[in-house]
Amino acid sequence: MNTIRIIGIGSPFGDDQIGWRVVEAIAKSALMNLLPADKVSMYTLDRPGISLIQYMQSAELIILIDAMRSKQCIPGTVKCLDVSHLANVIETLSCHGFGVADALQLAKELNLLPPKLLIYGIEISPASTITANNEFINQIILQVLQNLRSALSIQ
Amino acid sequence: MAEREVSIHVPILARVEGEGALHLRIRGDTIEELKLQIYEPPRLFEKFLEGRSYEEIPDMVARICGICPVAYQMSAVNALESLFGVDPGPWVRAMRRVIYCGEWIESHSLHIHLLAAPDFFSYSSGIDMARHFPQEIRRGLMLQGLGNELMRMLGARSVHPVGIKVGGFHHAPHPYEVKTMLDKLHAAVPEAEALIKWTATIPVPQDEQYFTCVSLRHPDEYPVHVGKIISSSGLDIEPPEYEQHFAEHQEPHSTALYSLMQNKPYLVGPLARVNLNQDRLPPQVQQLLLQTGISWPSRNMFNSIVARAVEVYYAILEAIRLLENYHPAEPSVAVIPRAGTGYGCSEAPRGVLWHRYEVDENGLIVSTKIVPPTSQNQARIEEDLYISLTAFGLEHADNELRLHCEKVIRNYDPCISCATHFLRFTTERV
Numbered sequence: 001m002n003t004i005r006i007i008g009i010g011s012p013f014g015d016d017q018i019g020w021r022v023v024e025a026i027a028k029s030a031l032m033n034l035l036p037a038d039k040v041s042m043y044t045l046d047r048p049g050i051s052l053i054q055y056m057q058s059a060e061l062i063i064l065i066d067a068m069r070s071k072q073c074i075p076g077t078v079k080c081l082d083v084s085h086l087a088n089v090i091e092t093l094s095c096h097g098f099g100v101a102d103a104l105q106l107a108k109e110l111n112l113l114p115p116k117l118l119i120y121g122i123e124i125s126p127a128s129t130i131t132a133n134n135e136f137i138n139q140i141i142l143q144v145l146q147n148l149r150s151a152l153s154i155q
Numbered sequence: 156m157a158e159r160e161v162s163i164h165v166p167i168l169a170r171v172e173g174e175g176a177l178h179l180r181i182r183g184d185t186i187e188e189l190k191l192q193i194y195e196p197p198r199l200f201e202k203f204l205e206g207r208s209y210e211e212i213p214d215m216v217a218r219i220c221g222i223c224p225v226a227y228q229m230s231a232v233n234a235l236e237s238l239f240g241v242d243p244g245p246w247v248r249a250m251r252r253v254i255y256c257g258e259w260i261e262s263h264s265l266h267i268h269l270l271a272a273p274d275f276f277s278y279s280s281g282i283d284m285a286r287h288f289p290q291e292i293r294r295g296l297m298l299q300g301l302g303n304e305l306m307r308m309l310g311a312r313s314v315h316p317v318g319i320k321v322g323g324f325h326h327a328p329h330p331y332e333v334k335t336m337l338d339k340l341h342a343a344v345p346e347a348e349a350l351i352k353w354t355a356t357i358p359v360p361q362d363e364q365y366f367t368c369v370s371l372r373h374p375d376e377y378p379v380h381v382g383k384i385i386s387s388s389g390l391d392i393e394p395p396e397y398e399q400h401f402a403e404h405q406e407p408h409s410t411a412l413y414s415l416m417q418n419k420p421y422l423v424g425p426l427a428r429v430n431l432n433q434d435r436l437p438p439q440v441q442q443l444l445l446q447t448g449i450s451w452p453s454r455n456m457f458n459s460i461v462a463r464a465v466e467v468y469y470a471i472l473e474a475i476r477l478l479e480n481y482h483p484a485e486p487s488v489a490v491i492p493r494a495g496t497g498y499g500c501s502e503a504p505r506g507v508l509w510h511r512y513e514v515d516e517n518g519l520i521v522s523t524k525i526v527p528p529t530s531q532n533q534a535r536i537e538e539d540l541y542i543s544l545t546a547f548g549l550e551h552a553d554n555e556l557r558l559h560c561e562k563v564i565r566n567y568d569p570c571i572s573c574a575t576h577f578l579r580f581t582t583e584r585v
Contacts, residue, residue: 046314047221050265054300098269102282106269109285110293 002041005059009045009052009066009100015075015124015131018140019065020044022122025141026063026148034152052103059114063148066100068121075128076136078143080151081119083108118151120144177540177560178408181549189544190408191537191564201523209235209321209492209518216510216525217315220570222265225258225306226503227525228319229380230510233394235321238497238514239490246484247323248380249477254309254318255380255501256470256477261302261313262504263425263463263470266568267354268295271460274562275357291353294346298467301343305474308336323487333481340475347468348443354464355447359457360562364542366454366535368427369416371502377435377469378428380501385431386421387452394498397509403526413533414526420534423506424567425462426453440469456539456566463568492518503528505568529569536567 008023010016026032027042043055056062068079086101107113122130122140130136180188200219204212216231217224229251236243243251268291269281278284285292303313308328310316318324328336369390371382384392390400403412415421430452433441444451444465449458494516500509506528513521543563544556551559 046312048314049221050269050296051300051303051313053296054303105282106285106292106296109282110289110296 001055001058002039003058003060004035004040005055005061006040006042006063007045007052007055007065008043009048009064011047014126015128016067017131018067018122018124018137021131021137022065022120022141022144026145029145031145031148031152034149047099048103049098050103050106052100053107053110053112056107056112056114061116061118062114063118063120064100065120065122065144067124069124070121073123073125075123075125076130076140077123078140078147079121079123080147081121083113083117083119086119118148120147177564179540179544179556179560181556184549186541186544186549189537189540190406191533191540192408201525204512204520204523207520209239209490209512209514209520212512212520213319213321214315214317217317217319219525219527221314222262222570223258223503223505223508224315225255225310225319226501226508227510228316229255229501230499230503230508230525231512232319232321233381233499233501234497234510234512235499235514236490236497237394237499238495238512239321239492241322241488241490243323243488247487250309250324250327250486251319251380253474253477254306254316256474257302257305257309257313259302259379259470259504260467260474261299261306262568263467264295264298264302266504267350267460267463267467268292268299270568271463271565272354272357274565275359275460294350298343298346298350301339301471304339305336308332320487322490323485325486327483327486328481330481330483333478337475337478340471340478343471344468344475347464347471351443351447351461351464351468354461355449357460359455359460360543360547361455362457362543362546363454364456364539366538367416367419367421368430368452369421369423369507369531370428370431371500371507372432373435375435377432377473378502379470379473382500382502384500384507386416387427387431390416394500394509397498397500397526398511401526401531403530409533411530411533414531415534420538421531422456422535423528423531424459425466425504425506426456426459427506428502429453429462429465436465436469437472440465440472443468456563459566459568492516505529505570506531527570529567532567532569536564536569539563539566 006023006026008019010019023042023044083104086104176192178190178192204215212231213228216227219227273281273284276284306313306316309324310318318326368387371378372385373382401414401416403414405412433451447461449461494514496513498511500507508528509526511524515521540560540563547559
């Protein structure tokens with residue numbers, strides 16, 4: 001695997017696909033010019049659970065994009081997260097109860113997190129239909145790209 | 156002295172797959188009520204398959220479970236190929252065994268390290284345990300990843316793999332892929348040996364019980380993907396005879412069906428397999444099994460963690476054996492469907508998984524019955540809890556009783572999502 005990994009996490013169910021859609025858009029965007037092409041790998045993972053940790057190993061930069069839902073949920077909100085934000089996540093859609101938050105917490109305990117980890121959570125709700133609305137999803141993609149451009153330029 | 160009435164309700168069982176709960180009522184020194192409540196919504200797979208082509212079945216049944224998809228695919232193709240008179244040949248049989256070894260390695264490694272082991276070291280989770288046992292947890296993750304990789308080599312992906320079809324596989328791996336895989340398998344052998352030794356040293360309760368073990372049995376090999384059905388009480392039958400000896404029923408408190416053999420609970424899973432098939436393990440595996448200090452066959456469900464470790468080791472060695480002289484071949488044979496009923500079994504990581512398919516002359520599914528291992532173990536789990544709690548001592552504090560119940564249940568590594576797909580469904584329109 002290359003050392004820069006852009007990972008969209010999701011499932012085929014409704015707006016839980018949004019991480020995949022964003023990664024697909026990143027692959028076609030000018031943002032890729034900011035990254036060394038021979039070092040970048042992109043993945044769309046379907047509910048990887050604890051297997052997400054295997055994608056962390058020997059990476060120098062990981063960009064993780066996933067759907068999320070918080071108490072203040074406003075569908076379409078893009079949030080930049082830190083691993084510490086995920087300590088109290090309640091996972092409901094994962095096999096054996098191991099979701100993204102648990103995988104990242106475990107990787108942290110085992111010193112397997114990469115030196116640079118950018119996590120983007122995109123708020124969805126059970127009733128939201130973001131991925132069916134091209135205009136809405138394009139706004140979200142634009143926001144993620146802007147955030148990433150800023151984050152990568154600072155490095 | 157006032158009679159002690161204890162009512163413990165564990166609303167959500169932690170570190171099990173799916174959603175279940177336990178209700179326990181004790182009056183004085185007697186367990187008055189004990190119910191393992193499965194409230195995972197019924198997913199009705201048996202109805203979904205009706206009217207579908209036999210060609211769609213492997214991909215559809217793989218979605219019953221994200222942890223043991225290969226098991227569902229294997230029992231399904233066994234059933235359909237037995238009906239259609241298909242012999243996929245030695246290459247397919249070997250590769251099916253390889254991908255199944257991958258699933259055992261992945262499932263057992265996950266369970267041992269992140270679900271079961273925390274119990275025995277008094278940690279609330281694998282994450283908490285990782286702080287003090289990083290080497291062991293890393294080893295577990297490495298082995299789990301190895302299992303996933305083995306599944307991907309033949310199934311294209313580890314979650315709901317798409318490589319298996321009726322008649323064989325869609326794709327034969329390139330020899331380079333197999334060579335790379337073999338190197339990793341060889342490197343994992345000492346880790347798997349260390350895993351057995353480690354699990355054998357984990358202090359577990361001594362809780363011997365009498366129970367009937369059921370597993371598959373094969374004339375030459377440790378049972379994985381095919382076999383007859385045997386029991387420690389003398390049963391020895393072919394898959395089509397299953398319903399003559401096993402019967403399911405529903406309890407009001409559970410969305411998953413219960414299964415009994417001649418009206419009694421029984422055990423399926425790694426401990427049952429090791430108990431009934433120790434002689435089919437290769438010499439080096441048998442040697443390590445003996446060195447665990449456990450008397451086999453074991454009547455202590457808490458030894459299941461060691462049985463799983465033994466099977467991880469076995470699966471790595473077996474995958475090496477089958478891949479060592481690998482050559483690509485035609486990955487499948489032709490299939491012509493025919494009407495009738497087909498029966499198939501295989502050994503999912505959690506135990507015997509039995510399928511029955513009635514098919515019409517066009518290869519469309521007329522009816523299905525799928526009996527997962529977790530539903531077969533439900534009655535045994537409740538029986539175990541009655542016995543185990545009584546032996547543990549009902550005078551313990553409520554919190555201690557609850558923790559003990561959870562440990563007992565986790566011995567079975569229940570896959571609750573698998574157990575809830577087959578509720579009988581009728582409608583009346585007025």
